[in-house]
Amino acid sequence: MSAKDSGGAARGGRREGGSGRSGRSGGRGVVAELDWASKSFGKVKAVSELDFEMRAGEVVALLGPNGAGKTTTVRLLMGLIRPSAGSARLFGMDPARTEARMRVGAMLQVSKVPETLKVREHIELFSSYYPHPLPMAEVVEAAGLGGLEGRLFGKLSGGQRQRVLFALALCGDPDLLFLDEPSAGLDVESRRSLWERIGARKRAGGTVLLTTHNLEEADFLADRIVLLDRGHVLAEGSPDQIKARVAGRTVRCRTSLAAAELERLPGVRAVRRDGDLVELFAAEPERLVAALLAADPALFGLEVRGAGLEEAFLALTCGLAPAGHRQAVDANDQQAIDALDKEVA
């Protein structure tokens, strides 16, 4: 889906008689692909008709709030779960095949790792699974674990533990690295340290798919960002393109104007309303403010400020949701935004 400019295309273009499925099976350099893949858990649709492709040498970030379907996407691509519809392929084969797994390394969200094994023992065991593992010294160096080889996992700090998981992902010298929320729960310093390790892998030509709900992380590490929300692709592009799409200002005020009127004002991309308190997201706030004052001379509490990731998400989500669903979308978004707020702060 690399050429499609937004989720609109992904959602709008329905499968036509399955021709999309066979027509594009593993082009040159494609290492991983999802072909209109959906996955439901009971009634919850975690991922919905996702069409996604990764090429060798690319670093792609799946960005989105909690519950966006990032982890499900990774697990589909890794063959850890089967799609309910559509298909997933790794290196042109079934991702669950051992041959595919030999070319993949993964850092998944693991709540607990056996604590009574030493760092060296963990790496040695995982290395043995692969036909061409990296030498131990190289893994230790690349993951920044020098001097910790003899330490029990349980005696490591949070950042060190995460780097061990990174080492386990790396030790088989994989052609494709999956990093699911690699920096979740880390302090700023450990996060930077891990970013440098991932960055080194990227400079070495490694192919990486990472998930994050931190735009800064996606911006720093990725060549391409895929913005996910509730199982759908909202937008896709280079970090600059994504930032341009979400650039803008938030205009806040208290007004009696109806939502429908507010939406018609020039340059409004999204409206969020709480009683008479209104938040408008717009690319050019100057024209909007002029029109706003003209429409409601009695408005007060006017405020213009820079838009963060939460406004960006709101704008993108509202831009795509059918009008009737907008209310629900807003309510849903608030949870995502709260999560994001914490992350950004």
Add this chain to the structure above:
Amino acid sequence: MNTLATKADPSPTKAATTATTATTAATTAATATPPRRRSLARIYWLEAKAEALKAMRLPAFVLPLFAFPVMFYLLFGIAMQYGAFGGVSMAEYMLATYGAFGVMNAALFGFGAGVAGERGQGWLLLKRATPMPPLALFVGKLAMSLLFSAGVIALLFALGLGPGHVRAPAATLAELAAVLVAGALPFAAMGLAIGYWAGPNSAPVLCNLLSLPIAFASGLWIPYPLLPAFLRQIAHGLPAYHYAQLALGVIGAGNHEPAVWSLLYLVGFTAVMLLLARLGYLRDEGRTYG
């Protein structure tokens, strides 16, 4: 608030230090390396080693495993002098039954609590994401269970032959030890089933709730002939009873039922447990973690 534009500053020094690694990685990835076979034997060996080390360094696992059979055997088998029982000394009789108790627990807890814990924490999912041969995990855990079983048996035999004054031909003792250690298999299968169906917190509790009554009703603590009649009825349906009878049969102190029936029972039990474990594993596959 506005973090859209801030970009982390890539540190050039760090980049330089990792450059060597980077180039090597790139070369390895780029050149089409001839397919080299990994050594399955080495994977199984490392897996078993990791399991053993992991458990050995966990006092909460190791201590009760050794302490309970040893304590019970010292108290009931050696300290209290009952004289002969079933044609052998009580110390010899209980060497078989407490040996069975020790092995059953080693296998049941090693698998049950171990698998449930690692599964619930997402660790098994990470291992499943690697090209690890699927059997490696079970081979490793089984080797660990057999190792710990052998450890418990060795300790009990030392007590039996020392302060317990057990006297039997070396061949008989060797056969008894072999039967006892082999008994880890059906209970490892049972632990595996528990591990795939129970949660990480409930699995150890479930293992206890099952192992204690089963051990008692099978005559592992108090010799079968001394059990109340209704328990003796139940015993015939329990795996630990058949296991203990096989062990007692070696020293001629069992109920003199055909060993082949007990053996068949245990083979069937193992098969059913493996099937249950397989169903639990399949159920797991369609589910998310955390």
